[in-house]
Amino acid sequence: MIEIINFIKKLYDTDEFIALHEPKFIGNEKKYLTECIDSTYVSSVGAFVDRFEKDFAAYVGSKYAVATVNGSSALHIALLLADVKRDDEVITQALSFVATSNAISYTGASPIFLDVDMDTLGLSPDSLKSFLSLNCEIIEQKCINKNTNNIIKACVPMHTFGHPCKIDELKEICQNWHIKLVEDAAESLGSHYQDKHTGTFGSLGVFSFNGNKIITSGGGGVIVTDNKELAKRAKHLTTTAKVPHPYEYEHDEIGYNYRMPNLNAALLCAQLEQLKIFLEDKRDLAQKYKTFFTNIDDIEFIKEPKNAQSNYWLNALIFKDKSSRDNFLKISNDNIVMSRPVWKLLSELKMFKKCQKDTLKNSKYLSERVLNIPSGVRL
Numbered sequence: 359m360i361e362i363i364n365f366i367k368k369l370y371d372t373d374e375f376i377a378l379h380e381p382k383f384i385g386n387e388k389k390y391l392t393e394c395i396d397s398t399y400v401s402s403v404g405a406f407v408d409r410f411e412k413d414f415a416a417y418v419g420s421k422y423a424v425a426t427v428n429g430s431s432a433l434h435i436a437l438l439l440a441d442v443k444r445d446d447e448v449i450t451q452a453l454s455f456v457a458t459s460n461a462i463s464y465t466g467a468s469p470i471f472l473d474v475d476m477d478t479l480g481l482s483p484d485s486l487k488s489f490l491s492l493n494c495e496i497i498e499q500k501c502i503n504k505n506t507n508n509i510i511k512a513c514v515p516m517h518t519f520g521h522p523c524k525i526d527e528l529k530e531i532c533q534n535w536h537i538k539l540v541e542d543a544a545e546s547l548g549s550h551y552q553d554k555h556t557g558t559f560g561s562l563g564v565f566s567f568n569g570n571k572i573i574t575s576g577g578g579g580v581i582v583t584d585n586k587e588l589a590k591r592a593k594h595l596t597t598t599a600k601v602p603h604p605y606e607y608e609h610d611e612i613g614y615n616y617r618m619p620n621l622n623a624a625l626l627c628a629q630l631e632q633l634k635i636f637l638e639d640k641r642d643l644a645q646k647y648k649t650f651f652t653n654i655d656d657i658e659f660i661k662e663p664k665n666a667q668s669n670y671w672l673n674a675l676i677f678k679d680k681s682s683r684d685n686f687l688k689i690s691n692d693n694i695v696m697s698r699p700v701w702k703l704l705s706e707l708k709m710f711k712k713c714q715k716d717t718l719k720n721s722k723y724l725s726e727r728v729l730n731i732p733s734g735v736r737l
């Protein structure tokens with residue numbers, strides 16, 4: 359165990375605390391922030407928001423991007439735009455960060471937790487297919503869950519730690535079952551599946567720019583789509599559903615104050631310029647881990663899946679059992695090299711315990727054995 363910790367210290371060339379991930383501001387961040395402050399447009403309108411939305415859409419290859427205050431709010435709005443309503447149901451994976459299932463709950467719908475694949479850590483097409491064929495039928499172009507008589511409106515796969523899941527297969531299954539695909543790409547900016555950027559496969563995709571993500575705006579998120587109407591609705595709903603008018607307060611539905619402030623967008627424009635360098639550095643780091651762990655028994659380094667290019671946002675290991683994982687957690691953190699266990703399964707959290715789920719065989723296995731190791735860019 360200690361040889362692993364020493365290796366990480368050597369990689370980062372330090373005896374001081376090594377975080378799991380930390381932001382790096384080495385480009386135009388201060389310049390753009392100063393410009394933004396000098397302009398006095400620090401709040402919800404401003405040139406940096408427009409510029410970011412344009413640059414981001416171009417980067418991921420989607421037609422439209424709408425910036426929001428965080429990834430959770432982006433997912434909330436994306437689900438509303440997928441027509442998810444109270445008493446509907448939404449399929450997602452049990453192995454994810456709580457924001458995924460929280461956003462589903464904000465709409466009044468219930469999550470259904472399905473298993474992940476061992477090779478991607480993302481939603482398993484086989485689990486999705488078998489859940490649907492065992493429990494659902496299509497009536498009038500809607501996917502009805504025969505256990506509850508509710509409609510399954512959407513499916514939210516997540517690209518865990520930046521590793522793309524089998525999104526093309528998931529997309530096909532969703533199409534066959536009249537289910538909208540909304541991608542939680544919060545962790546996978548810079549990750550591609552077969553040369554197409556993650557987050558652009560479904561009708562809507564979302565990203566997060568929280569402080570620990572690959573680029574950050576302090577807090578922030580974005581919705582991407584190729585559908586002009588959906589993009590317009592996303593902007594409308596995130597800006598309190600205000601009807602444009604020079605001075606009147608007219609709002610035509612219940613909207614949200616979810617816009618990204620210009621100040622955050624200024625920081626983010628500078629971060630986006632750095633993304634290419636961050637990605638190169640992360641791949642380089644992952645390659646070093648990969649080589650090192652080839653020679654370590656009973657620990658597997660998680661590599662990018664087939665047909666995919668991962669951003670390696672968070673490097674992860676699979677231990678042979680829970681006790682060796684937990685042992686490493688203690689030793690590394692005691693030695694100021696930060697490590698963290700993967701999330702507790704969403705289906706086991708107090709507020710989601712009663713939700714529908716499948717066997718979650720792989721998810722349970724992984725949640726006891728997976729751990730993240732330092733993954734910040736070194737530069």
Ligand SMILES: *Cc1c(COP(=O)(O)O)cnc(C)c1O
Pocket residue numbers: 428429430431454455457458516542544545566567568578579
């Ligand atoms: C970070 C993250 C989000 C969004 O989080 P915010 O903190 O609200 O930006 C959503 N889903 C997953 C899987 C995430 O990791």
